[in-house]
Amino acid sequence: MNMSVENAGQILWVLGIVAWYVIRFPFERRARRTRVVVNRRSLTDRIGLGAALAGMAVVPGIYVATGFPKAGDHAASAWGVALGAFLFFAGVWLFRRTHKELGKNWSISLEIREKHKLISGGPYSLIRHPMYTSFFMLALGQALLLANWIVGLAGLAGFATLFFLRVDKEERMMTDTFGEEYRQYMDRTKRIIPYIY
């Protein structure tokens, strides 16, 4: 087993998660100060958020800190880790772009804020959910950076749960709020992969 490649994967994952949190923190603080006018947070959405948090932070965090669970460990390859690092940091970059673009309109859950504007520029010009695309990139990166099948795939399973529980509800909330403007936006964009889905 090549320990140095595995350690490199874990260190890169930790660095990416720290960068992720540094980007997210100011938006969480600002969101607390901006009034919510529509709240569609539901039990299903909380379950999805819990699954994503468990799969992308708690399970890999415990693995990196303690090596648990040992079951599922596999040998890491340098190419796999390099590809994982590329996907993970490209995901962090897209995550930052989407936060900058959404600005005061960002929410962690299904909410419309006071003076909410429909954003359709930058990464939002091709896909309606580029932040969710960035999460899928982070989850794929995690699967390649962490040399354990259970821990690696927990991120994909956790985020896919949130995505599929949420996406229809989010689009319904946006259509209810922005009406024809959002319907037209839907007609010219895909969900998470430009020109495909």
Ligand SMILES: C[S@@+](CC[C@H](N)C(=O)[O-])C[C@H]1O[C@@H](n2cnc3c(N)ncnc32)[C@H](O)[C@@H]1O
């Ligand atoms: C966690 S953010 C994710 C945004 C988007 N689904 C994405 O993946 O980039 C969720 C919140 O963003 C807001 N939102 C989603 N799409 C938006 C858009 N095109 N313009 C403005 N706000 C949007 C909604 O208030 C929603 O509750």
